[in-house]
Amino acid sequence: MFSSSILLQILACAIYGNWWPMLSALMYVVVPMPCMFFGGGSTQFLISRDGGGWIDAAKFLTGASTVGSLAIPIILRHAGMIETGAMLIEFTSFFIFICTVMCFHRASLDDDW
Template structure:
């Protein structure tokens, strides 16, 4: 089975990322309410705690335990909080009737596309070092 070259992966990821941003911007512009745009910020910073904690844990050889690493677990915990907040914010806005249901669905779908693209990009281009 032939593997796709990195350029085609980047093109597909860029297309999906653009579709996610388009859905979020349309959820704001079509209904003249720009509060769902906050979802973009939450989903863009969501992978950062995980990446920072993995870099920090990789520098410390003494903390590598077979049962797990507290620093990596903390990064995953904060990342999980940010992802759930990105999903809950449009739900809370829709529940309080600040945005409508179409804006809710467009915002959540666009946010998941943006976050999924970021995670997929890091998985595709994450090079592991082998000794």
């Protein structure tokens, strides 16, 4: 699923001959970083009510990078730097990426694996 998301990222750029949509691919690298640095590689801290400075910072950074993944194509389309089709392909790529993250989260919660 992740590779199809990256493929859609590349297609959004290659079909329209404009590589500005790859900016949102940078956010795909940023999204899992709070889990790796502050959550110990687990996504369980995202649904816990336990707080603390680092846990709250990780939740904030995860949310900000997720919103940034959606905002970058919208801003680029509004500025006229990309076409509407490229923006829609970017949204599809983002949806597939989020589904991948949710599947990983679900699999990491199950102890049967």
